[in-house]
Amino acid sequence: MAKLKLSEDKINKIKEICASFGNKPSEAINVLHKVQGEFGYLPAEVQEVIAQEIHVSAAHLYGIVTFYSFFTMTPKGEHPISVCMGTACYVRGAEKVLDEFKRELKIAVGETTPDGKFSLNCLRCVGACGLAPVVLIGDKVYGRLTPDGVKDIINEYRS
Amino acid sequence: MAKFKMHLLVCGGTGCHASKSQEIADNLKSSLKDKGLENEVQVILTGCFGFCEKGPIVKVMPDNTFYTEVKPQDAADIVAEHVIKGRKVTRLLYTDPENKQHVADSKHMGFYKKQLRIALRNCGFIDPQNIEEYIGADGYSALAKCLGEMTPAQVINEIKLSGLRGRGGGGFPTGLKWEIASKNHADQKYVVCNADEGDPGAFMDRSILEGDPHTVLEAMIINGYAIGATKGLVYIRAEYPLAINRLVIAINQAREYGLLGEDILGSGFNFDIEIRYGAGAFVCGEETALIHSMEGQRGEPTFKPPFPAESGYNNKPTNVNNVETYANIPIIINKGANWFNKIGTEKSKGTKVFALAGQINNVGLIEVPMGITLREIIYEIGGGIKGGREFKAVQTGGPSGGCLTKKHLDAPIDYDNLIAVGSMMGSGGMVVMDDTSCMVAIAKFYLEFTVEESCGKCTPCRVGNKRLYEILEKITKGNGTMEDLDNLRNLGRVIKDTALCGLGQTSPNPILSTIENFYDEYVEHIKDKKCRAGVCKSLMQYVIDPVQCVGCTACARNCPVNAIKGEKKMPHIIDQELCIKCGACIEKCKFNAISIQ
Structure with a gap:
């Protein structure tokens, strides 16, 4: 990945967030939540600034970022697609739906399309098991999905 | 509070929410307004009714009419027909699959008949965003009773007598846990609510928090009083935005009403609650891992002892209980331990909430007394297998549990019985499978989950599970040998015996129980290169x-x-x-x- 150069504004924003949590190492996870909410993802350069501000090593912070699946170091697409792979969805055919998304978008799980429009991920149980199999696009929930329906849904967002 | 003649309860749980229940509620409100009835009929967005299969649900009170699969455009009819003319909208009523008759009252529906709602008592009845509704349903009266009439020791004793055990999966006696924490002296103690529901296929904790957040707050304050803690923390998954939102509203309301903060109800007792966010790690359901995560660390477990009751959050005595466990506390205090311990079996008291999912007609959230049989759950509450297919197995306990089969259909379900048949209660996921599910593939599915979620700290879990997964992969590809089956069993037992925390100690269960109960299916994959369910692609x-x-x-x-x-x-x-x-x-x-x- 090319090295990003963070703008002064962004660095100040990060510092501001760290300060709002008292620059305490124990607030690392809260800080990361807030910063990811702001920037969408947590590239290495951003982590370095946070680490310095809350007085931990960059390696320590990287350890936290990579431990939790909620934190991501790659930017998500404009329309992040999450296919639920909880057990209820799995036994009702989520894998076939996922395969169809992969084929239609020509990307693997964890990747983003070259035009930055879609990214594909799996998640574990959104708690809408009555609608299994379930797919989230952004915050919108699509339930009882079949592989046949995948193309239409993607087309909703393509235009 | 304004008095209303009629209430329209619209399910605002995650499933129904995704099927436009907010729009239904908005349409109902505007239809009522058009008819000038907005001051006589109230529309409330409640927590989950449980019957997710037929959602979105709208319930009309006081006549208890239960409308299913309601669409936003049906709102006008409900107002024009039911509210104004008093005629039920029959096309929205539930149809009994057996006699094809409409059923209006939820009490007469197969799905609800055998249920006993204790932890979910308020879900679907009250507005979770209004503390007054909770108070109107006896809310915070248990807290008042504890602070006003009971000593901390009496509170603990009541919980001990009730026989309540941890609903997060382990089943440790709650009263005993509180007693241990109360006996450790320190300048600061903590009460933690574990709302890091990680089992894929279980959503009871989120439903309780979405439908009845005050119950959990009340129980935490009682817990604090009982063990001498003044600080509470709720550790909740960041992936549950609706639950977080309602919890924040509830905490603010409780503070406003003087139920959190200093000198609660004039008793001199201080207690406050903060929220801590999880970030997606299954292992954080384990209490030591959860505590490290709250401290801003990687959520890795540590060896017990010391138990959190001795040295937990910030190295202070800490009591961790699960959401569903807490939801039982206020009603136990109000109705007494003797009421609670009459429900259930000898060693498992009360009820358990299960998330019923998979190839079953009535998917949803159910609460049943301990000791009920699988047959009752699957065929009476669940309405049988989808499409009239044949029942094959039910998986309980998620990635830590095992598969039960036809021969277990009549075994009473409680903590000890499930362990005796090679599964476990777990947090309450119950996934029903028919003959289209391959048991080897299911075992592999769970192992894939465990491999991904293993924190990597101890070798048996980090390396052992990976090897188990590879062997399963080999079998599903048609390259397995009979020796592999022995290896799976031996390695599985070693991992169970040697892993550091609950995750690793239970991760081989899905494999061991499927080998035990579906041995023939493994042998078919290995010897005949055949997958009878048609799931393993390489074999077909x-x-x-x-x-x-x-x-x-x-x-x-x-x-x-x-x-x-x-x-x-x-x-x-x-x-x-x-x-x-x-x-x-x-x-x-x-x-x-x-x-x-």
């Missing part, structure tokens, strides 16, 4: 029957890899080398000419 071939095939070319046109060849109006052939076994052809064939062999 799609074949076109030349007699049935009319050469319509539908399959060839839909094949994503152009593996199907043939002239128009002539039988087609699938090139097995090219076929990726996606099944697109079989779905498109109108002549039933394609089969899986």
Whole structure:
């Protein structure tokens, strides 16, 4: 990945967030939540600034970022697609739906399309098991999905 | 509070929310306003009713009419017909699948008849965003009773007598846990609510928090009073935005009403609650891992002892309980331990909430007394298997549990019985499977989850589970040997005995229980290279029957890899080398000419 150069504004924003949590190492996870909410993802350069501000090593912070699946170091697409792979969805055919998304978008799980429009991920149980199999696009929930329906849904967002 | 003649309760749980229940509620409100009834009929967005299969749900009170699969455009009819003319909108009523009769009252529906709602008592009845509704349903009266009439020791004793055990899965006696924490002296103690529901297929904790957040707050304050803690923390998954939102509202309201903060109800007792966010790690459901995560660390477990009751959050005595456990506390205090311990079995008291999912007619959230049988849950509450297929197995306990089969259908369900048959209660996921599920693939599915979620701290879990997964992969690809089965069993037992925390100690359960109960299916994969459910792609071939095939070319046109060849109006052939076994052809064939062999 090319090295990003963070703008002064962004660095100040990060510092501001760290300060709002008292620059305490124990607030690392809260800080990361807030910063990811702001920037969408947590590239290495951003982590370095946070680490310095809350007085931990960059390696320590990287350890936290990579431990939790909620934190991501790659930017998500404009329309992040999450296919639920909880057990209820799995036994009702989520894998076939996922395969169809992969084929239609020509990307693997964890990747983003070259035009930055879609990214594909799996998640574990959104708690809408009555609608299994379930797919989230952004915050919108699509339930009882079949592989046949995948193309239409993607087309909703393509235009 | 304003008095209303009638209430329209709209389910605002995650499933119904995703099916536009907010829009339904908005439409109901505007229809009522059009008719000038907005001051007589109240629309409330409640927590989950449980019957997710038929959502979105709208319930009319006081006559208890239960409308299913309501669409936003149905709102006008409900107002015009039911509210104004008093006639039920029959097309929205539930139809009993057996006698095809409409059932208006939820009490007479098969799904609800055998249920006993204790932890979910307020879900679907009150507005979770209004503390006054909770207070109106006896809310915070248990807290008042504890602070006003009971000593901390009496509170602990009551919980001990009730026989309540931890609902997060382990089943440790709650009263005993509180007692241990109360006996450790320190300048600061903590109460933690574990709302890091990580089991894929379980959503009871989120439903309680979404539907009745004050119950959990009340129980935490009582817990604090009982063990001498003044600080509470709720550790909740960041993936649950609706639950977080309602919890924040509830905490603010409780503070406003003087139920959190200093000198609660004039008793001199201080207690406050903060929220801590999880970030997606299954292992954080383990209490030591959860505590490290709250401290801003990687959520890795540590060896017990010391138990959190001795040295937990910030190295202070800490009591961790699960959401569902807490939801039982206020009603136990109000109705007494003797009321609670009459429900259930000898060693498992009360009820358990299960998330019923999978190949079953009535998917949803259910609460049943301990000791109920699987048969009652699957066939009476669950309405049987989808499409009239044959029941094969039910998986309980998620990635830590095992599969139960036909022979367990009449065994009473409680903590000890489930362990005796090789599974566990777990947090309450219950996934029903029919003959389209391959048990080897299911075991592999869970192992994949465990491998991904293993924190990597201890070798048995980090390396052992990976090896188990590889062996399963080999078997599902058709390259397994009988020796592999022995290896799975031996390695599984070693991991169980040597892993550091609950995750690793239970991760081989899905494999061990499926080998135990579905040994023949493993052998078929290994010896006959056959997957009877048609799930393991490497073991099957799609074949076109030349007699049935009319050469319509539908399959060839839909094949994503152009593996199907043939002239128009002539039988087609699938090139097995090219076929990726996606099944697109079989779905498109109108002549039933394609089969899986």
